[in-house]
Amino acid sequence: QVQLQESGPGLVKPSQTLSLTCTVSGGSISSGSYYWSWIRQPAGKGLEWIGRIYTSGSTNYNPSLKSRVTISVDTSKNQFSLKLSSVTAADTAVYYCARVGSSWVGGDAFDIWGQGTMVTVSS
Amino acid sequence: EIVLTQSPDFQSVTPKEKVTITCRASQSIGSSLHWYQQKPDQSPKLLIKYASQSISGVPSRFSGSGSGTDFTLTINSLEAEDAAAYYCHQSSSLPVTFGGGTKVEIK
Numbered sequence: 001q002v003q004l005q006e007s008g009p010g011l012v013k014p015s016q017t018l019s020l021t022c023t024v025s026g027g028s029i030s031s032g033s034y035y036w037s038w039i040r041q042p043a044g045k046g047l048e049w050i051g052r053i054y055t056s057g058s059t060n061y062n063p064s065l066k067s068r069v070t071i072s073v074d075t076s077k078n079q080f081s082l083k084l085s086s087v088t089a090a091d092t093a094v095y096y097c098a099r100v101g102s103s104w105v106g107g108d109a110f111d112i113w114g115q116g117t118m119v120t121v122s123s
Numbered sequence: 124e125i126v127l128t129q130s131p132d133f134q135s136v137t138p139k140e141k142v143t144i145t146c147r148a149s150q151s152i153g154s155s156l157h158w159y160q161q162k163p164d165q166s167p168k169l170l171i172k173y174a175s176q177s178i179s180g181v182p183s184r185f186s187g188s189g190s191g192t193d194f195t196l197t198i199n200s201l202e203a204e205d206a207a208a209y210y211c212h213q214s215s216s217l218p219v220t221f222g223g224g225t226k227v228e229i230k
Contacts, residue, residue, distance in 0.1 A: 049218055110167070
């Protein structure tokens, strides 16, 4: 059974780069047809899609964050990663990684989620 | 960007009551609408995909309907364990978006 686990610093200083990694276990990140996604949720608020990557390396980002986001994949480690630059307090949130089927360009439903990791932006 | 508007924002319900949550899209999205349940301090869990398709392991009291711009999540005979926030999500076009959520409280 595929599981996802986020990891990375829980505290990032303003203007620095937030870096998180999602490790896929129980299956290969390269098997099947999936997009591997990042989603975030500020405390007490709703969900915001950050972006996704296909195992070919093809990416799509939310236009609201596109200038600051990079998502990459390392198939040898069965991991994909998020970098968000020039962070501010507004980027404080729980960050989730999730799997979504790629049957078409919009993707399917997010069927597997990591447990989430809290990232606070503060000096 | 497609905006999803959920209603109500909050609902307080007694056990065994029926709960109806609606999600309205700012433009037609066909049936590319999915529903999630999020309990406190947990990650979201997929309940219904493509408007009405059931998910293995999800209790049968959860059902979905709708197409185009108007969608409904129904919880028949609410149980105490159903206290949670519920979100809709559209995958019709990028960027994918989520509704603002509906919090269901048990009276």
